[in-house]
Amino acid sequence: MEAEPKPSGSPTKGGWITFPFLIATMAGLTLAAGGWANNIIVYLINEFHIKSIDAAQIANIVNGCTALFPILGAILADSFFGSFAVISVSSFISLVGILLLTLTATLDPLKPAICENRSTLCMAPSKIQLAVLYASLALSSVGLAGTRFTLATMGADQFDKPKDQGVFFNWHFFTMYAGTLVSVVGIIYVEDNVSWGLGFGLCVAANLIGLVVFVVGRRKYRLLKPQGSPFTGLACVVVAAFRKRKVLLSLKGEDYWQEPLAGGTKLVISTPTNSFKFLNHAALITQGDNTSNNTIKKPWNLCTLQQVEDLKTLIRISPLWSTGILLSTPLAIQMSLVVLQALSMDRHLGPTFQISAGTMMVFVMLSTSISLALIDRFLLPAYQKLTNTPLTPLQRIGVGHVLTVSGMAISAVVESKRLAMARSHDLHGNSVVPMSAFWMVPQLVVVGVGEAFHFPGNVSLYYQEFPKSLKSTAAAMVAMFIGIAFYLGTALVGFMRNTTGWLPDGINDGRMDNVYWVSTILGLINFGYYMVCSWRYEYQNVEKTDLSCTSPC
Structure with a gap:
């Protein structure tokens, strides 16, 4: 069984003392995101005089970004920077984006002139106005995407027991749904009936509060060091299998590189499975593979059998x-x-x-x-x-x-x-x-x-x-x-x-x-x-x- 990564800093960090900070952060960021993202079509049509189908297309692109980019945020957090850095930077980016969006609603030079009764003669937005608008949407979307799943992962890292992690997940998703409901009902009502500037301003305030609360709790968090991306190992399988594609496969388990156990003992599990046999070449030990001291000296020439089977599972x-x-x-x-x-x-x-x-x-x-x-x-x-x-x-x-x-x-x-x-x-x-x-x-x-x-x-x-x-x-x-x-x-x-x-x-x-x-x-x-x-x-x-x-x- 693999050893759990050691948390940096004091071993007393983490646990339920971090719960209020993480949940408050989630609440603030969700309120902010729900307030602008769920009403952006109406804003584009009524304030920027963008045609209805075009507005719907822009909203789809925004939603696609916020759903697709969390993968990138998770990879950056797990492999390079850690969850705290990714969440902090992403929250700040979304804050800047929503603030810029607020300025488009409050400053006359940043939006087209008011159009009465949605006439066909409405003035179209200028290139500068569209550039500012699209920049605000891009920053808001990327910032939101960077926190969505990374915040949940960081919250689970604060607990050792699966039961506690499960309770945190329940509250995390409950907060996400509750925050979205409040923003959809409350903030959107303000935008449509009071002022777009005030509605977006509430989103700015919610995002700022979430960011501040998150940063204030830093000393309480258990921060795990980045462990490297598992996708690198999967890419290694493809490269190594291609390089050894002409080598004949063996039927003996000892001819394949196994994952060493703690203490340097090599674990021989079995021969590779027969499905997707081409990939088995990646774990085949050949002349020239330096495997002294139970380590792989040329990782892009030889991979573990476990990495090969992991890639097969994904396929x-x-x-x-x-x-x-x-x-x-x-x-x-x-x-x-x-x-x-x-x-x-x-x-x-x-x-x-x-x-x-x-x-x-x-x-x-x-x-x-x-x-x-x-x-x-x-x-x-x-x-x-x-x-x-x-x-x-x-x-x-x-x-x-x-x-x-x-x-x-x-x-x-x-x-x-x-x-x-x-x-x-x-x-x-x-x-x-x-x-x-x-x-x-x-x-x-x-x-x-x-x-x-x-x-x-x-x-x-x-x-x-x-x-x-x-x-x-x-x-x-x-x-x-x-x-x-x-x-x-x-x-x-x-x-x-x-x-x-x-x-x-x-x-x-x-x-x-x-x-x-x-x-x-x-x-x-x-x-x-x-x-x-x-x-x-x-x-x-x-x-x-x-x-x-x-x-x-």
């Missing part, structure tokens, strides 16, 4: 991982289009109060949060009691696929009804249709329930199946396919916009329902692909891990 699970991209792509498309639909629908609650268009996504968050509790407390125990077997991660993900496809189909039906009503009243462009925006709630609830199934299922699957050296990147791999999905969704919307008449600048003149039907068909095809992949996949660690676990165990 086996990669088809399942790829299904997550098309699972998340319809969701990425829906996130932006729902806001555009809400802007063209009646959002009143009562005679005077009107909810913000960006607040519609709160129904996804609420249904996900409630469903998570119901699934973990009632559904999973009941399923196990009835079948005498736990609900496996693959089964849980499959249910998420079905619900996501159903949510897209419901979205298509609701949009068809909205378009029919717009035509019956002869409404064009983005005019408000006399149809309640709450017609979209069922589709958002179904999608939220689906997320409660497939998101924890994916995290559980990869945490369970990934090699030990890559456990810390398991959740980040989920974020990676979500990030790719946002970019793919952006490309698909752009393709349909350029080749069809479904997505004009005025959505009442288009066929957004067809976009949802295409998403439904893609989801069905992807579900079939997922069924084939899951049927062929064999769990690697099924005997070691409780398959009903929904968070890192």
